[in-house]
Amino acid sequence: MIQKFGGPGGLEVLDLPDPAPAGGQVLIAVEAIGVGGVDAVIRRGALAAYGFQEGHIPGGEVAGTVTAVGDGVARSWLGQRVWAFTGTGGGYVEQAIAPVEEIVPLPANLSAVDAVTLGSSGVVAHFGLSRARFAPGESVLVRGASGSIGITAVQLAARGGAGAVAVTTSSAERGDRLRALGATHVLDRSGAGAADAPAGYDVIIDVVAGADLPSFFDRLNPNGRLVVVGAVAGPPPADFGTKMMAAFQKSMSFATFSAATVPGPDRRAVRTEQFTAASRGELRTVVHELLPLDQAALAHRKMDAGEVFGRIVLAP
Numbered sequence: 001m002i003q004k005f006g007g008p009g010g011l012e013v014l015d016l017p018d019p020a021p022a023g024g025q026v027l028i029a030v031e032a033i034g035v036g037g038v039d040a041v042i043r044r045g046a047l048a049a050y051g052f053q054e055g056h057i058p059g060g061e062v063a064g065t066v067t068a069v070g071d072g073v074a075r076s077w078l079g080q081r082v083w084a085f086t087g088t089g090g091g092y093v094e095q096a097i098a099p100v101e102e103i104v105p106l107p108a109n110l111s112a113v114d115a116v117t118l119g120s121s122g123v124v125a126h127f128g129l130s131r132a133r134f135a136p137g138e139s140v141l142v143r144g145a146s147g148s149i150g151i152t153a154v155q156l157a158a159r160g161g162a163g164a165v166a167v168t169t170s171s172a173e174r175g176d177r178l179r180a181l182g183a184t185h186v187l188d189r190s191g192a193g194a195a196d197a198p199a200g201y202d203v204i205i206d207v208v209a210g211a212d213l214p215s216f217f218d219r220l221n222p223n224g225r226l227v228v229v230g231a232v233a234g235p236p237p238a239d240f241g242t243k244m245m246a247a248f249q250k251s252m253s254f255a256t257f258s259a260a261t262v263p264g265p266d267r268r269a270v271r272t273e274q275f276t277a278a279s280r281g282e283l284r285t286v287v288h289e290l291l292p293l294d295q296a297a298l299a300h301r302k303m304d305a306g307e308v309f310g311r312i313v314l315a316p
C-alpha cells in the first residue's frame with residue numbers, strides 16, 4: 001500500500017482482512033502481479049488530482065486461481081487459472097478482486113508470471129498498431145521499445161510483415177535483445193545511430209512522447225501515422241500543434257490510444273489470442289525479474305532507476 005506519496009520507501013506491507021467478492025466479481029488467489037509504470041506515477045502522487053490518494057493499493061494486473069465468486073457469476077469459474085485486470089489499483093495483494101468481465105482463462109502451459117507481462121501491454125501494442133492502420137510491408141518505428149508494450153509491438157510488427165522494424169533504446173545490449181525479438185534497426189533515444197535505418201516511417205508507435213515528440217513526428221513518411229500509447233517522458237512541448245500544422249502537405253496523422261476505449265469483448269479476444277500465441281512460443285514475454293511481493297519497494301526502485309527491460313513481476 002502507498003502509505004506516503006514520494007519515493008519507493010512510501011510503499012509498506014500491511015495485513016488486511018480477507019476480501020470477499022461482491023456481485024459480478026471473483027476472488028483470485030494471486031500467483032503473479034505485473035508491476036507497471038503507472039504504479040510508480042501514482043506512488044509519486046502525480047495523479048492525486050485524479051483521485052489517487054495515500055492509502056491506495058497499486059497494481060492493475062494479476063494472474064492466479066479463482067477461489068470464490070460473487071452473486072451472478074458462474075460457479076464454473078471456481079478453480080480456473082486466470083489473468084485479471086483489477087483496475088487502476090488493487091493488484092499488489094495475495095487475494096485480488098476483479099470484475100468477471102475483466103478475467104481471461106489461461107492456457108494450461110502459460111505461467112502466471114508470463115501472463116502478467118503480456119495481459120495489459122499486449123492489448124496496447126495490438127490496438128496501437130491497428131489504430132495506426134499498420135499494413136504488411138510498411139516501415140515501423142517503436143519508440144521506447146524496451147518496456148513490455150514496446151517489446152510486444154516489435155514482435156507484432158515483425159510477425160505482421162513490416163518492411164522494417166526500427167526501435168529506440170538507451171543501450172547496445174538492449175538493442176541486441178530487441179533484434180532477437182524482431183527489430184531490424186536500433187536507434188538511440190534521439191533517433192540517431194543507425195546509418196542504414198529508413199529515412200522515414202509509415203508507422204510510429206510511441207511509448208515516450210515528451211520534448212522530442214515533434215522531431216519523431218517529422219520522421220513520418222507522407223501519409224504516415226504516429227500513435228502515442230504512453231508518455232514516459234511526459235507531455236510534448238506546447239508548440240507541438242504548430243509543428244504538426246507546418247507539415248500539412250505531407251498528410252501525416254497523430255493520434256493517442258488508450259486501451260480503455262476498446263470494448264471489453266474485443267480486449268478479451270486479443271488477450272486470449274496472445275496468451276495462446278505465448279503458450280506456443282510464437283509471442284515472447286520478457287520478465288526482467290521475479291521478486292517477492294514484500295519487495296515491491298525494491299521493484300519500484302529498479303523501475304525508477306531505468307533498469308527494467310520488459311516487466312518486473314511480484315509473487316506473493
Ligand SMILES: NC(=O)c1ccc[n+]([C@@H]2O[C@H](COP(=O)([O-])OP(=O)(O)OC[C@H]3O[C@@H](n4cnc5c(N)ncnc54)[C@H](OP(=O)(O)O)[C@@H]3O)[C@@H](O)[C@H]2O)c1
Pocket residue numbers: 036037038120121124143144145146147148149150168169170171174189207208210228229230231232233257258259260306308309
Ligand atoms: N495506452 C494505454 O492504454 C496504456 C496502458 C498501460 C500503460 N500505458 C502507458 O505506457 C507507458 C508504460 O509502458 P511500458 O511499461 O512499455 O514502458 P516503460 O518500460 O515504462 O518505458 C519504455 C522505455 O522507454 C525508454 N524511456 C524511458 N524514459 C525515457 C525518456 N525520458 N526518453 C526516452 N526514452 C525513455 C526506456 O527504454 P531505454 O532506456 O531502452 O530507452 C524504457 O524502458 C506509461 O506511459 C503508461 O502510462 C498506456
